Amino acid sequence: MTKFWLFSIAMFSICLNQVNNPSPKLSLNDVCTDYNSLNTKVRDGLISKKEALKRIQELMPLIRKYYYEHGGRDYPKTTCTFPLQNYDHKAIGGTKGEGYFASGYDFFDGNKHGGHPAHDIFINDKNQDCLDDKTKKPVNVLSMTDGIVVAAASSWDTSSNLRGGKYIYIYQPSTNSFFYYAHNSEILVHLCDIVKPGQVIAQVGRSGLNAYKKRSPTHLHFMQLKLDSLGYPRPFNPYKDLLTTISK
Numbered sequence: 230m231t232k233f234w235l236f237s238i239a240m241f242s243i244c245l246n247q248v249n250n251p252s253p254k255l256s257l258n259d260v261c262t263d264y265n266s267l268n269t270k271v272r273d274g275l276i277s278k279k280e281a282l283k284r285i286q287e288l289m290p291l292i293r294k295y296y297y298e299h300g301g302r303d304y305p306k307t308t309c310t311f312p313l314q315n316y317d318h319k320a321i322g323g324t325k326g327e328g329y330f331a332s333g334y335d336f337f338d339g340n341k342h343g344g345h346p347a348h349d350i351f352i353n354d355k356n357q358d359c360l361d362d363k364t365k366k367p368v369n370v371l372s373m374t375d376g377i378v379v380a381a382a383s384s385w386d387t388s389s390n391l392r393g394g395k396y397i398y399i400y401q402p403s404t405n406s407f408f409y410y411a412h413n414s415e416i417l418v419h420l421c422d423i424v425k426p427g428q429v430i431a432q433v434g435r436s437g438l439n440a441y442k443k444r445s446p447t448h449l450h451f452m453q454l455k456l457d458s459l460g461y462p463r464p465f466n467p468y469k470d471l472l473t474t475i476s477k
C-alpha cells in the first residue's frame with residue numbers, strides 16, 4: 230500500500246503545483262524576448278486568445294518596470310515626431326486619413342487579421358527601388374514616440390506570406406500603447422532598445438506579402454494599439470496625433 234500511495238501523493242502534488250504555476254518563471258532581463266516570442270506565436274496563430282491575453286497581462290507590468298529602471302522616461306506630447314524623415318502628414322494615404330478602418334480587426338487573429346486600423350504613409354518612389362526619387366537615398370523611419378522595442382522581425386523574403394514584412398513594435402508606457410511600423414527594408418533597432426521621439430528605427434521598404442507587389446506604392450504601414458483595462462490591444466486611430474507631430 231505505502232509505495233503506491235506515496236507515489237500517488239507525489240504525482241498529485243506535482244499536478245497541483247503545475248496548476249498553481251502554469252507559466253514559466255519570468256525574468257526582468259528577458260521580458261522583451263518573452264514578449265517577442267509571444268507576439269510571434271500570436272502572429273502565426275500558435276496560441277489561443279485566452280492564453281495570449283494572460284501572457285500579456287503578466288508581461289506588460291514587467292516591461293514597464295524594465296523601461297523606467299533602464300532610463301526610459303515619458304516625453305511630452307509636443308515631442309511626437311512624424312514617422313518619416315523629410316515628410317509630413319501630407320504623405321498619409323487617403324483624404325483626411327480615410328485609409329484607416331478598424332472594423333474586423335482583432336490583434337489576436339495575427340497574420341490573418343481583417344480590417345486596416347492603420348495609416349499607410351507613402352514616399353516618392355516611382356521606380357520602386359525604396360529610394361526617395363529626389364534625394365536618391367533611403368527614407369528613415371522615425372519613432373513617433375518614446376518607448377521600448379518589444380517585438381521585431383529583421384528578416385523577410387519573398388517566399389514568406391507574412392504581411393508585415395520586416396516590422397517593429399514599440400511599446401509606450403505613458404499611453405499604454407503599441408506602435409507598429411511595417412514593410413521596412415532595414416530594421417535599425419534591437420529588442421529591448423529604449424527609444425526617444427524622432428529616433429531613427431528603420432528604413433522604408435517594400436517587405437511583406439502585399440507591400441512587395443508591384444501594385445503597391447512604397448510606404449510605411451503605421452498602426453497604434455492601446456491596451457484596455459484587461460490588457461487587450463485595441464486599435465486606436467492616431468490620425469489627429471499625426472497631424473500635430475513635428476517633422477524632422
Ligand SMILES: [Zn+2]
Pocket residue numbers: 345347348349449450451
Ligand atoms: Zn497598410
